Amino acid sequence: MNTWKRVVSTALIVSLALSFQGAVRAENPQPAIDVRYPAVLSGPVQVKVKSLLSERANGGARIAVVVKMYNVWGSAARVPDYELRVVTSAGTSYVLKPSADNPSSVPASSSVELSYMAQIDRTDAVQPTDLVWVDVNKDVYPKVETSMLKLPVSSLVWYGDAADNGSIPVKAWGTPFTIPGIESSLEYTPVGMTKQFKDGAPVELLQLLVTNTGTQTETVPAFTVDGKAAGQIYKGSRQEQAAVSVDPKEKKYLYISIPYEADKPLESLTVQTPESYKIPNRTDAAAAVSYSVGRLRIALPETQPGSPSGLPTVEGFGTRLAFDPLNSAVHPDLAVSVVDFRLYENKGQSYQTGVMKLKLDNRSDKPLPVPQLAAELIGASGSSYTGSQQKTAAQEVLPGTAYVMNYTFMLPLAGDGDHFTLKFSDSKTAAPYKTAIGQVGLNVNQTKNDDATFSFYPYGLNVKDWSLTYTTGTNPTTKSYTYTYKLKWNVDLKTTEPVIVDAGYSKLQLVIEGSDTREVARQTLSLTGEGRVENGEQSIYFTDTPSDQFDHPLTLRVYETVDTPYGPARRLIGTMQQP
Structure with a gap:
């Protein structure tokens, strides 16, 4: 038999064999393939669809596929030289071109990812239904095509941000999930979403709890979460600056910021993973194509989720605050407590100032950093007031010592009740955004001073004796008299607790008033450093x-003053009057 006859005979046999196999499949349908698991492609090689995109792009339709290929042998296996084709709902078939950087082999007992893409010149929607691996034998004429594997994929397609994408799974808020298409033991739970601002624009900060349910340390894969409102997509960004690894059974937080428009509150969230493809035979920058594929949708509740539920809460002054155990903003050896909270006046202003004093007690044998905590005061009406930390705060707390610092809050004169919730947030981990880590319930401290001791934490001032005298002078220009007052006092200033304060803490202000309560003179005294009391x-x-002119009798009022971003605030702690 000559060569031509052998070729024809072989083609006929293959054709008959394929026809026979097709008839057998038609009469005895094979079990449906479960695309959640790898399917055998050839010998030791198995495949699973990681992602499938079908969207409008570049004036036409674009189909992109990422396939994960497994090698179950103990030695390397070559990637089969098969064509990958996509079949649409209309029965049309398109060849997907492999990425220029696809690997040519699969290491022993391992896996690789292969990327494919097709740009189709058509304006209508393309709905993929199947992926088919085809062995094309071009050594014979006519060429012989053998279907090696056919996978149903209609349930795996992502049709881009603009489409409905009803096929992707939907999870209720607070429900744990894994990311489809990614083989991982990491489980994610949405636990908080708070409205914040950046450069005056609203941002939703999503807080995800990630848990490693496996037995090996894993790195959180690349993914992000986008928001959707009124048919518009708002892109989210991960706040972590470095890779996040999670040990077995360990839990950590992830933060995603989603800027949006104020009049369009987010309706749902979509988890997306990035993919890439490199166009063959090109070296320009545009040859590298990046895109994202939606994995699942998170339905949002009707009301704003807010901070994570079950935020650690304590009550009262001096009680050690409990913080979220997964947050590292506060060292576990640093005991934090609120030791005082009072209302101060701002003379001549239409507001008052709430002053909270925070104690940091280092119970370790090494210096500990002062935590970067943001404070928010919430009144009985639900109104929220942002706190300002004193400017010259220390950087660390020495071992065996306690450090006290001020936080100030601008409050309305009408007040917001006597009970407040003071919420602390970590302002560093997800910077520039804040994440709530603990809170304390407080009543305004309305303890009155006795006549003998003027108290202002952590001090007690006992004035044993005092006198006011004056001297006169003449203004050489106006010839008018001027008066200089001299206070001579004998005091005992003590700290009620062994704590440290610095120059940014409170000061004393002495105000002399005349018989008509008109202010005559004032002087401010420091409690630390040179010139202190x-x-x-x-x-x-x-x-x-x-x-x-001179006045008599005079009244000496003693105030505690605190610097705030809007000017000094003061609280009367004592009054003395000349006989």
Whole structure:
């Protein structure tokens, strides 16, 4: 038999064999393939569809597929030289071209990812139904095509952001999920979503709890979460600056920021993973194509989810605060407590200031950093007031010591009740956004001072004796008299607890008033550093007297003052009057 006859005979046999096999499949349908698991392609090689995209792009339709290929042998296996084709709902078939950077082999007992793409010149929607691997024998004429594997994929297609994509799974808020298409033991749970602002624009900060349910350490894969509102897509961004690894049974938080428009609250969230493809025979930058594929949708509740439920909460002054155990903003050896909260006046202003004093107690044998905590005060009406930390805060707390610092809050004069919830947030982990980690319930401290001791945490000031005198002078220009007042007092200033404060903490303000309660002079004294209030006898001069006449009797009022971003606030702690 000559060569031509052998070729014809072989083609006929293959054709008959294929026809016979087709008839057998028609009469005895094979079990449906479960695309959740790898399917055998050839010998030791198995495949599973990781992602499938069908969308409008570049004036036509684009279909992109990522396939994960497994090698079950103990030695490397070559990637079969098969054509990958996509079959649409209309019965049309398209060849998918492999990415230029696809690997040519699969390592022993391992897997690789293969990327394919087709750009189709058509304007209508393309609905893939199957992927077919075809062995094309071009060594014979006519060429012989053998279907090696056919996978149903209609349930795996992502039709892009603009489409409905009803085929992807939907999870209710707070329901744990794994990311379809990614082989991982990591499980994710949406636990919080808070409205914040960046450069004046609203941003939703999504907080995901990731749990490693497996037995090996895993790195969180690349993915993000987008928001959808009124048919518009808002892209989300992961806040982590480095790769996040999770040990077995360990839990960690992930944060995704989603900017959006204020008048369009988010209706749902979509988890998306990035994919890539490199166009063959091109070296320009545009040859690298990046795209994302939606994996599942998270349905949002009707009301804003807010901070994670079950936020650690304590009550009262001096109680050690409990913080979210998964957050590392506060060292476990640093005991944090609120030791005072009072209302201060802002003279001549239409608001008052709430001053909260926070104690940081280092119970370790090494210096610990002062945590970067943001504070938010929530009134009985639900109104929220942002706190400001004192400017010159220390950087660390020495071992065996306690450090006290101020937080101030601008509050309405009308008040918001006497009970507040003080919420603390980590302002560093997801910067520039804040994440709530603990809270404490507080009543405004309305304890009155007695006549003997003027108290302002952590101090007690006992004035044993005092006197006010004055000297006169003449203004050489106006010839008018000026008065300079001299306070001589004998005081005992003590701390009620062994704590450390710095120059940014409270100060004392002494105000002299005339018989008509008009202010005559004032002087501000530091409690630390040079010029501070000292025990024993001390003379203090008031040289900024606006009055040109002497008054008697005089009243000396003692205030505690605190610097705020809007000017000093003060609280009266004691009053003394000349006989």
